[in-house]
Amino acid sequence: MRAFTLGIAATLLTSAVMMSGQAQPPAGKAPFDRVCATCHGDEGRGDAAPRLVPIDMEVDEFVARVREGGGEMPPVSKASMGDDEVKQVFAYLKALSAAK
Ligand code: HEC
Numbered sequence: 001m002r003a004f005t006l007g008i009a010a011t012l013l014t015s016a017v018m019m020s021g022q023a024q025p026p027a028g029k030a031p032f033d034r035v036c037a038t039c040h041g042d043e044g045r046g047d048a049a050p051r052l053v054p055i056d057m058e059v060d061e062f063v064a065r066v067r068e069g070g071g072e073m074p075p076v077s078k079a080s081m082g083d084d085e086v087k088q089v090f091a092y093l094k095a096l097s098a099a100k
Contacts, residue, residue: 028092031085035076044093049073054097055090062090 032044041047044055049072057065066086069075081089 026088026092026095028085028088028090031081032089032092035081036089039073043096052093055093059087059090063087 033042036044036052037047039047039049040052041049044052046052055062063083063086065073066076066081066089076086
């Protein structure tokens with residue numbers, strides 16, 4: 001039953017992707033582009049701030065770095081990026097790191 005349900009979900013997802021004509025961007029891309037990309041560059045490739053890909057951090061360390069800032073990096077408040085979004089951004093950077 002579980003496999004069956006997963007199969008249906010996969011089919012629906014595949015057709016949704018095909019209908020939109022392209023793969024959906026990962027969840028973390030929008031918040032990253034909104035808050036981080038101005039300094040860290042498109043896809044975290046670095047700009048005014050150092051590149052973030054490949055990322056070599058644990059999620060806890062990452063969340064702390066984002067919330068506390070440090071050095072030239074300003075702290076990012078929950079108002080500008082929620083906790084879930086920070087974790088999605090982490091997953092997004094991990095996925096980009098794996099693709100390299
Ligand atoms: C105003 C520019 C700015 C913004 C916006 C910004 N950063 Fe940064 N960030 C920096 C700078 C500059 C550094 C380097 C700080 C240092 O070491 O002095 C940095 C460092 C970091 C580091 C540590 C990198 C390492 O290798 O130690 C992480 C992780 C990071 N930023 C993630 C993020 C994320 C995620 C966002 C978006 C939520 C973000 N930053 C938004 C400027 C920024």
